[in-house]
Amino acid sequence: MLSELKPCGCAKEEDQGGIERRMQYIKDTRSHNPHLILVDTGDHFNEPTRQGKLKAETLLIATEKMQYDAVALGDRDMVYGPQFLKERNQIPWIAGNLLIDQFEPIRSKVKVFSNGLKVGIIAIADPDLFYDHVGLKITDPKQTARKLITHMRETENPNLIVLLSHAEKQAALEYLDLDGVDVVINGHIVTETDVIDLKPVRKNGKLFVQSSSRGQKMGELRAQFDPQGNKSLSHQLVKLDSSVKFDPEMVKLYEQYNEKVEAMFFETLTGKRNGRNKSVYAGDIRCKTCHPAEHTVWSGSRHARAYDTLRKINKAFDPECLGCHVVGFNLTGGFISELDTPALKNVQCEVCHGPGRSHASAPQTGFGGQAKEACKQCHVKNHSPRFNFADYWPKIKH
Numbered sequence: 001m002l003s004e005l006k007p008c009g010c011a012k013e014e015d016q017g018g019i020e021r022r023m024q025y026i027k028d029t030r031s032h033n034p035h036l037i038l039v040d041t042g043d044h045f046n047e048p049t050r051q052g053k054l055k056a057e058t059l060l061i062a063t064e065k066m067q068y069d070a071v072a073l074g075d076r077d078m079v080y081g082p083q084f085l086k087e088r089n090q091i092p093w094i095a096g097n098l099l100i101d102q103f104e105p106i107r108s109k110v111k112v113f114s115n116g117l118k119v120g121i122i123a124i125a126d127p128d129l130f131y132d133h134v135g136l137k138i139t140d141p142k143q144t145a146r147k148l149i150t151h152m153r154e155t156e157n158p159n160l161i162v163l164l165s166h167a168e169k170q171a172a173l174e175y176l177d178l179d180g181v182d183v184v185i186n187g188h189i190v191t192e193t194d195v196i197d198l199k200p201v202r203k204n205g206k207l208f209v210q211s212s213s214r215g216q217k218m219g220e221l222r223a224q225f226d227p228q229g230n231k232s233l234s235h236q237l238v239k240l241d242s243s244v245k246f247d248p249e250m251v252k253l254y255e256q257y258n259e260k261v262e263a264m265f266f267e268t269l270t271g272k273r274n275g276r277n278k279s280v281y282a283g284d285i286r287c288k289t290c291h292p293a294e295h296t297v298w299s300g301s302r303h304a305r306a307y308d309t310l311r312k313i314n315k316a317f318d319p320e321c322l323g324c325h326v327v328g329f330n331l332t333g334g335f336i337s338e339l340d341t342p343a344l345k346n347v348q349c350e351v352c353h354g355p356g357r358s359h360a361s362a363p364q365t366g367f368g369g370q371a372k373e374a375c376k377q378c379h380v381k382n383h384s385p386r387f388n389f390a391d392y393w394p395k396i397k398h
């Protein structure tokens with residue numbers, strides 16, 4: 001759900017996930033476990049911007065290459081329309097109760113292993129999560145699931161049935177009571193910062209688990225069958241952290257994405273340059289003339305190197321990074337590019353004290369008093385999980 005192509009690297013503890021590690025993990029797991037099923041519960045796409053779409057495309061190409069057995073559809077997956085999904089025709093989209101114009105995902109699937117074991121997969125989504133989409137009809141999830149299960153049992157009669165659900169946890173827990181279902185894997189996310197309770201729930205020998213957000217972890221579920229056909233299920237979450245290597249093919253795919261983002265960045269510069277002369281910002285060198293002591297402290301802080309941090313990892317053109325690593329990105333008169341606005345690189349005085357051009361020409365007391373409030377614009381959970389003002393302020397106090 002909302003998985004990242006690559007973690008931003010802002011904070012070590014959030015440095016998990018990414019397609020490069022996920023692919024490597026999948027390959028390793030496949031090579032040790034021939035009887036493997038790989039599933040995904042949906043909600044792939046973030047906000048529908050131009051860059052968002054580029055990201056979505058890259059993510060789906062990666063998903064295609066990872067050779068999932070079933071990929072369920074969530075409410076967020078509709079944002080670019082069915083054609084967008086259809087184009088990735090190697091992805092085994094699955095949706096039991098979503099009736100989509102001009103797009104026919106599979107309704108159910110049974111995977112038969114070389115040892116004769118059969119695992120059935122179905123997917124249902126909670127209609128309440130979907131806005132009215134033209135060309136989308138949603139049938140009752142439980143009724144649909146019952147029909148699909150009955151049909152499966154009458155035909156292939158799988159040893160295990162896995163239901164992929166796209167719903168709020170409470171609603172999804174009810175699907176565990178459906179006759180025939182052994183495992184419910186639920187996924188649904190509203191924003192990236194949502195905290196998801198990942199604790200599995202057991203009930204009458206059945207198991208309910210949730211997918212983690214931002215592709216940071218992989219859920220591993222083991223099913224064992226004794227000769228009498230009794231099943232036992234176990235589950236664990238695996239962090240995709242720095243102990244997992246990068247898959248070279250995905251590294252390449254990510255580089256291609258980066259190149260496209262860079263091209264897009266330079267394309268949008270022309271439009272932004274028109275507003276350059278109106279800048280409300282003065283730049284740190286102006287502030288230095290009258291506040292040399294503050295400037296010295298600031299120069300020694302990491303804020304003064306925030307742009308270099310991006311440049312070192314070839315990310316100084318990515319709008320998704322610049323916003324917190326320079327002054328006023330995407331704001332009138334703010335940072336455009338290193339070439340256009342060299343004086344507005346890094347996290348400068350005016351990021352916290354506010355635009356200061358008029359203060360610099362006619363100084364007054366009382367300027368920039370809201371600086372304390374600025375921290376939380378950038379020191380958010382996903383990028384700075386340990387932030388609290390009392391610990392951080394002393395490190396940059398001036």
Ligand code: HEC
Nearest residue numbers: 008009010011309315320321323324377378379380383384
């Ligand atoms: C919402 C604001 C925000 C965004 C967006 C953001 N960063 Fe950061 N970044 C931060 C903050 C805050 C820190 C400092 C974290 C800390 O130490 O608590 C940081 C730190 C870093 C560091 C660590 C520097 C070091 O020397 O340890 C790297 C690398 C980094 N960011 C890269 C990126 C990249 C790449 C992107 C885009 C994919 C990005 N950032 C997007 C806020 C952001």
Ligand code: HEC
Nearest residue numbers: 284287288291294295298303347348349352353371372398
């Ligand atoms: C990361 C945010 C941040 C940056 C960057 C920053 N400041 Fe500050 N600054 C603050 C905060 C917070 C305070 C304390 C305000 C308070 O005590 O209410 C402060 C205090 C000050 C004060 C003293 C105000 C007073 O009431 O005594 C001055 C002057 C000042 N900063 C100037 C600068 C200059 C010049 C720069 C750049 C060279 C700069 N600051 C960079 C956040 C920042």
Ligand code: HEC
Nearest residue numbers: 282286287290349350353356359360363364365366367368
């Ligand atoms: C031409 C000199 C000059 C420049 C340039 C200048 N300041 Fe000031 N700044 C002052 C004076 C004078 C004061 C009032 C200090 C006082 O009376 O205590 C002040 C006060 C401040 C205060 C504290 C306000 C308060 O009430 O204590 C902050 C914060 C501040 N400046 C930030 C900046 C920033 C950021 C820049 C650059 C954008 C900047 N200044 C540029 C002269 C300047």
Ligand code: HEC
Nearest residue numbers: 302303305306309324325347351372374375378392393395
């Ligand atoms: C515009 C975004 C932004 C704002 C606003 C901001 N920061 Fe930061 N901060 C960053 C980034 C980005 C980094 C990492 C820079 C790097 O290392 O490349 C950082 C790093 C830091 C660090 C260094 C962390 C460490 O472990 O050494 C401290 C301390 C810090 N910020 C404190 C603050 C405080 C306090 C405020 C508010 C007064 C604040 N920041 C406001 C973006 C911001």
